[in-house]
Amino acid sequence: MINPIGNLNKIFDSRIRLGVMSILMVNEEVSFNDLKQMLELTDGNLASHLSTLEENGYLKVHKGFVGRKTNTTYSITKAGEKAFKGHLAALENMIRSME
Amino acid sequence: MTEQQNLETTLSDIKRIMERSSRFRSLSGLSAVFAGISALAGAGVALFMFRAYYDRWVARGHYDDADFAQFRLQLIILGFAVMFLAAAGGHYFTWRRAKKNNLPVFDATSKKVIINALIPMLAGGAFILGLIYNNLDVLVAPSCLVFYGMALLNASKYTLPDIRYLGISEIALGILNVFFLRRGLYFWALGFGFMHIFYGLLMWWKYERRTSEE
Numbered sequence: 296m297i298n299p300i301g302n303l304n305k306i307f308d309s310r311i312r313l314g315v316m317s318i319l320m321v322n323e324e325v326s327f328n329d330l331k332q333m334l335e336l337t338d339g340n341l342a343s344h345l346s347t348l349e350e351n352g353y354l355k356v357h358k359g360f361v362g363r364k365t366n367t368t369y370s371i372t373k374a375g376e377k378a379f380k381g382h383l384a385a386l387e388n389m390i391r392s393m394e
Numbered sequence: 395m396t397e398q399q400n401l402e403t404t405l406s407d408i409k410r411i412m413e414r415s416s417r418f419r420s421l422s423g424l425s426a427v428f429a430g431i432s433a434l435a436g437a438g439v440a441l442f443m444f445r446a447y448y449d450r451w452v453a454r455g456h457y458d459d460a461d462f463a464q465f466r467l468q469l470i471i472l473g474f475a476v477m478f479l480a481a482a483g484g485h486y487f488t489w490r491r492a493k494k495n496n497l498p499v500f501d502a503t504s505k506k507v508i509i510n511a512l513i514p515m516l517a518g519g520a521f522i523l524g525l526i527y528n529n530l531d532v533l534v535a536p537s538c539l540v541f542y543g544m545a546l547l548n549a550s551k552y553t554l555p556d557i558r559y560l561g562i563s564e565i566a567l568g569i570l571n572v573f574f575l576r577r578g579l580y581f582w583a584l585g586f587g588f589m590h591i592f593y594g595l596l597m598w599w600k601y602e603r604r605t606s607e608e
Contacts, residue, residue: 310407317408321416322502329502333415383408386401393398 303389304382306351311336311344316379319354319371327367345369353378418503418553420492423602426560426594428483433586436476440579443468470526480586491602503552511549514541535578539568539585554601560593 307313314334318325331341348354353375357368371379413419447465451457492499518541525533546561564585571581 310404313404313408314411317411318415321412325415325502332498332501333411383405386405390398390401390405 303385304378306347306353306378307382309344309347311340312348313382315341315344315348315369316353316371316375319369320376320379324357324368324370327369330369348375351378416503416552418501418507419601420488420495420497420499420504421507421553421557421597422487422491423594423596423598423600424487424491425484426590426597428487428594429480430587430590430592430594432476432480432483433590434583434588436472436479437579437583437587440469440472443472444579466531506552507549510552511545514545514548517541518545532575532578533572535582536568536571536575539564539571539581541568542586543568554597556593556597556600560589563589563593 307316311334315330318330318333327341327345330336330345331338334341345354345356349356351374352372354369355372357370359366359368443465447461450461454461489499498504518537521541522534522537525531525537543561543564543566546557546564548561550558550561567581567585567589571578574581
């Protein structure tokens with residue numbers, strides 16, 4: 296028998312990381328502040344989750360400036376897209392197998 | 395909570411976040427209703443001005459260049475006044491709704507709505523100035539409707555999906571107007587007045603009725 300949760304991605308265990316990926320799936324480029332606002336998080340909390348996702352190659356970081364203020368934006372990578380879709384498919388499969 | 399319910403909430407959370415982060419959902423139906431009422435009031439004033447102009451024409455017994463130029467200028471000023479009033483009221487109701495739901499009015503999604511609506515609107519504005527410059531007055535009303543409809547259609551990807559149908563309705567009315575030139579004021583009132591009120595009420599009914607009862 297195949298392990299039913301074998302296809303779930305460990306990195307997406309965190310709701311926050313799953314939320315970040317959901318937003319990046321439908322928006323080309325999202326700034327740190329917009330992510331913070333949409334997910335209702337604090338700076339430190341969001342930053343640590345973002346670096347986990349970056350280390351796994353799921354998102355790209357772009358550092359830029361708006362005037363003098365730094366403006367960091369994030370976008371999803373091909374690998375991130377693939378991982379997220381795989382995770383969703385695994386979730387759906389699990390629901391179906393329970394019915 | 396059972397494991398299955400847990401998974402289902404996760405999936406619906408994902409869907410909700412995707413939806414919320416890519417569309418500006420605070421747009422209020424009342425904004426459209428207010429814009430519609432402004433447009434109808436403007437059309438009423440315009441009708442009154444038309445009548446007065448033709449009365450002067452009849453009393454004088456002939457056409458007068460200076461009088462026509464003045465009448466035309468008054469109509470253009472009226473048009474800008476209505477547009478300004480509608481935009482101001484539209485902002486107010488949307489701002490109020492966003493505030494009630496504790497959401498920001500100017501975020502990434504509303505910026506997308508504004509930019510995507512503004513591109514066809516500015517193109518239309520420049521095009522219509524060209525029409526006025528060349529005295530092609532009969533084409534002004536249909537062009538307003540078509541370009542405005544395109545602006546809505548373009549912005550609808552980033553806000554409530556109903557805006558898409560409002561946009562298509564405006565484009566259709568504009569095209570129909572080209573086949574009934576000189577009836578511009580009626581099409582204008584129908585498109586900017588009744589259509590806004592109809593879709594505004596529909597949107598209010600669908601998205602805001604429940605929250606305002608709570």
